Amino acid sequence: MATDATELFTEMFRSQSQQAMGQITGLFGQFMPADGLAEAENAVQWAQIASRMHAIWTDYQVEQLGKAQASPPHYADPMKWIATGQAVVRQLPFASPDVQQRLWNGVSVLINGVLAQYGLGPNAGADAAAGAPATEPELPLRDRRFADPEWRRQPFFAVLHQVYLLLSAEIMGLAEATEGLEPARKAQLLFATRAIVDALSPANFPLTNPVALEAAQRSKGESLVRGFENLLDDMRKGQLTHTRPGAFVLGENIAVTPGKVVFETPLYQLIQYTPTTEKVLKTPLLIFPPWINRFYILDLNAKKSFVRWAVEQGVTVFMVSWKSADASMADLVWDDYIAAQVEAIDVVRARLDVPSVHTIGYCVAGTTLAATLAVLARKGEADKVASATFFTAQVDFEEAGDLKHFVDDPQIETLGKLSPEGYLDGRYLAATFNILRGNDLIWSYVEKNYLKGEDYPAFDLLHWNGDVTNLPAHWHRDYLRDLYRDNRLVVADSMQACGVPIDLHRIATPAYIQAGREDHIAPPESVWKLTHYLAGPWTFVLAGSGHIAGVVNPPSSNKYQYWVNDARSDSLDAFVEGAQEHPGSWWPHWIAWLRDLGAEEIAARGKRRPGGRGDKVIEDAPGRYVTLR
Structure with a gap:
């Protein structure tokens, strides 16, 4: 047998x-x-x-x-x-x-x-x-x-x-x-x-x-x-196809919210979106998407776009578009991404002549945003950030979900062998995420497209899922080793960046923390732990669905639900037990929270309208970097 x-x-x-x-x-x-x-x-x-x-x-x-x-x-x-x-x-x-x-x-x-x-x-x-x-x-x-x-x-x-x-x-x-x-x-x-x-x-x-x-x-x-x-x-x-090739073109039928690239470095471009309201909140919003994916997950199309919706709410929105890594980025480490976030914050403040900005960090960029806030706090510059919103972001990796199965010593060592030119091909990471949901993202497509010869669907989310980015190999290995394996970020002063130690307990910036109830990449139990390290006020929201649909859930869809609990809870279980369920999207709850921090509005003119008279810009959104492979 x-x-x-x-x-x-x-x-x-x-x-x-x-x-x-x-x-x-x-x-x-x-x-x-x-x-x-x-x-x-x-x-x-x-x-x-x-x-x-x-x-x-x-x-x-x-x-x-x-x-x-x-x-x-x-x-x-x-x-x-x-x-x-x-x-x-x-x-x-x-x-x-x-x-x-x-x-x-x-x-x-x-x-x-x-x-x-x-x-x-x-x-x-x-x-x-x-x-x-x-x-x-x-x-x-x-x-x-x-x-x-x-x-x-x-x-x-x-x-x-x-x-x-x-x-x-x-x-x-x-x-x-x-x-x-x-x-x-x-x-x-x-x-x-x-x-x-x-x-x-x-x-x-x-x-x-x-x-x-x-x-x-x-x-x-x-x-x-x-x-x-x-x-x-x-x-x-070298990659499994999920959607019809050629169905989507950046800037034409995906990532189409109007805007301009107003600043760029060898690591990122900074996009400012064109306002659609006569007045806007004085404090702008700066979004840091994960560099392991393309930023336009937050700008898929007019109906799903968080960017377009935020602009329609009277928010001046900036978006960082990270460059896909190549051999020239082989020596990049976490310091470089933290420094880039600090730089982008300063660029927006200077461009609009405002003292502070609201920020959003999605997934690994949210982890980095927490480190950035700790660095700013240590340097006495915490007031540059008016608020921080975390989309499915982890800082404590003790219960980090299925991805921890890929971070033992042999697998980390293997990454070095797969990155001879100093960067990790994004297709490796795509395959890793696909295997986390093998039946949905691998085997169903093997059956439909290989065995039955069916045509591929034209699905914007699947297009984004397959639009991979390369990662600096040195930093990626450090990230897996220091955060996922050794969980050093939550140990005060165990890590440092920009010349100072990182202590999350110094963060007093008002925070909005969103987690997906069915998230298998950043489990809600893990995301919740961020609340244990913040010294300032925080609001936690548990959204229906997972890592993507739990975030990209516009009010017009009338899908899913979210839970809030005004009472302070010591655990996620206690939060859920006393939480109140609300149907639909959590986005309106977030914008109300943001306005509560400062509702002052100003006219949407001058550099609030990128590319206007006297405003030198680089190119139209979505920019070149998002197209680089």
Whole structure:
């Protein structure tokens, strides 16, 4: 019998794939005319499909031979990411006779029960007719990956996915029950086990996916050709495609809020957006997006844009657009990003002749904003910032979620080997985030676009998700080591930047802290911990949904909800217990909080309108940096 999860699943699929070939022949045969001429024409059609796929593959191989790297980078193949967890999963007790007997018994009972509904097997009635049941079979295990009726139409595929679901649950149960591991190692085991189990779903393989087989039959093989072309296109670019290429063009149908680039350095551009109201708040807003993504997540389109909405509320909005790293940025460290935030604050203050600015830091830029505030406080310059809003930002990484599975010493060391020119290719990070939600962001697309050859959707959020940025390798490794692994940021004076130690307890700036209830990248329990380190007033808001939808949730959408609690709470649980739920977007709650800090307005003229008379600007928004790869 099999001795680990991978072998167990592979052994099952090896024997059943042979049966699947017979199923394929039978499936196609049902739709083939009986006369010899039609059969011959059909054979010619499939021979042509096979020939086209062979030609496509040959062209690809010739193309790759002409390149320095003859094979696609490993991040293009999710299975190779999955394979790195196999050594961890081998800790599970598959060799135990009791475990193997329980699995065998469970599978046998399940198979007999499923087959009985098709009039097959020892449990079928004596007068039952073999084949599809007269009514929809009541299969005991359900999963949305197998919702298509094709998974229940034939007994083979019904048994196949039911056995898979049973074994998946059993294997995850073994992982959950594993004892004697450190909590971090146990969490890594669970993550790796889930990743392997998800990767080995029969929905991910052409011979064991009846929906893909039916699509091939219906399209006379054209779906196979399209899917193969999609696969090779992704192998060429080393990245999984989620949305239709060419569907979105920056400045035309995405990132279109009017504005100008008013300042730039080798690290970032500073965009100022054009006001749409006659008067604006005197204190402007400066947004720091994460440099691991493009800034236009906050400016996807007119309906979803936080930037456009804030401008419509009478706020003068500035946005930092970070440059995607290249070899010239190999020596950048955290000091450089903190110094850049301080510089941007000073540039905005000087440009508009105001004493202070409101700030927003999203994700890792929020972490950096906290360090920036601590640096300013240490230098006696805290009054440069009127307020700080944190979108899904962490400073205490003790409970930092699934990303912690990628920050042990061997993986940090590997990053150095993947960055020979001093910067980390953004596709590595994209693959990491995708694998955190493997079924949604990897395997569903493998099925739809590779196995079924479906067209890609035109979805702005997915376009943004695939628009990767490179990272300075030195800083990225330090970030994972010092913050995620060693959690040094919350230790007073353990780290320093701009020549001074960092102590978060010195931050007295009014703060607005937003967390996503279902955030798997910055879990709300982790985001909440920021409240433990602030010396000034803070407001915490728990938003419905996750890391992106929990932030990008305009009032016009009427989606999700948010929770607030005016009473001071010692924990997130206590906050939730006493919180009041409000339907819809939290954005209006935030703008009311911002206005409470200072409602003074001035006319939207002069340099409040970028690019006006006498105002020298660099270029139109969204600027050049957001287009650099």
